[in-house]
Amino acid sequence: MRHEVVIGIDGGGSQTRVMVSDLNGNILSYAVGGASSVHKDRNAPENVQQTIRMALTMAGCKLDHVKGLCAGIAGYESDQDMEWVTRLTAIEGLDCPKWYVNDSVVAHAGAFMGNPGIVVVSGTGSIILGITEQEIPIKNVDFHHYAASAARFLSYDAVYQMLAGNIHPSDESLVLQIQSYWGVENRDQLRMLAVAGFIKDRQERDKKFGEMAPLITTAAEAGSPLARSVCDEAMKQIMVGVEILGSFFQSDHVPVTGIGSVVNCAYMKSKLINSLQTGINKRYEFHNPQLSAAAGAVLMAFRSLGLLVDSHRVESMRRHPHATW
Structure with missing residues (x-):
């Protein structure tokens, strides 16, 4: 047939x-x-x-x-x-x-199946797209704004904060997991790996950091201060992008959804829903994708x-x- x-x-x-x-x-x-x-x-x-x-x-x-x-x-x-x-x-x-x-x-x-709204994409990459009531597409990158919430950015930030010493005793489990992930025994060895550039090839380095992100998001859900500070900062940047695009909508109520492995992990999704409720320009409403x-x-x-x-x-x-x- x-x-x-x-x-x-x-x-x-x-x-x-x-x-x-x-x-x-x-x-x-x-x-x-x-x-x-x-x-x-x-x-x-x-x-x-x-x-x-x-x-x-x-x-x-x-x-x-x-x-x-x-x-x-x-x-x-x-x-x-x-x-x-x-x-x-x-x-x-x-x-x-x-x-x-x-x-x-x-x-x-x-x-949204053709209806107005804002979609936050955050997984391997990050982009925020709004389509207004006039069917005009607007992306945060149109304004040269980038929400560093892609998987690799969470991992880079966590490692940098760790190397800078911005850790709490309750971060110990995450610290050990990160050291194990990179095949080192302590922060001194991780520091030497970092100063050598981790991995020479940029694509391979970004991929390695991207694949580490679940350690961060899982630790955030478990209460790690280090992981939560990294995820919270990423969410602040997402909300800046949402608010920029939201200002172009005529309605006071703007639907928002999240797509991707990062924004849909338990901690980040909860954080997005709560952050939308305190929107400045509009009243944002979280919708699950149809x-x-x-x-x-x-x-x-x-x-x-x-x-x-x-x-x-x-x-x-x-x-x-x-x-x-």
């Missing part, structure tokens, strides 16, 4: 998530591969192409069955990025229309093809476990 399908891609800094849907919203497959951003992984084109092929195979579809592809890609910020972004999906025989946006855009499309970012990319592909995103299609999509968070 021949399926006409669309492909939705949530291309993050650590993983690529590919969803294949028929034109009625029935999700036929979902596949996960390596990073999509060349800034995080030099093998990004191979990662994305392999994941697309895997998803199509799982769906029982061929390349010429694809009617459209929408990809949200981490690190896609300007026209100068198009050269490497288009290479991600440059598969011979995949000749359908292709639409590319930043990964925050597909996250917003899934979370659909996943990959499903948001599918929705955008439907709309780009001129297909109506009605309740039937949305309910069909919801039946797949990876279409919701």
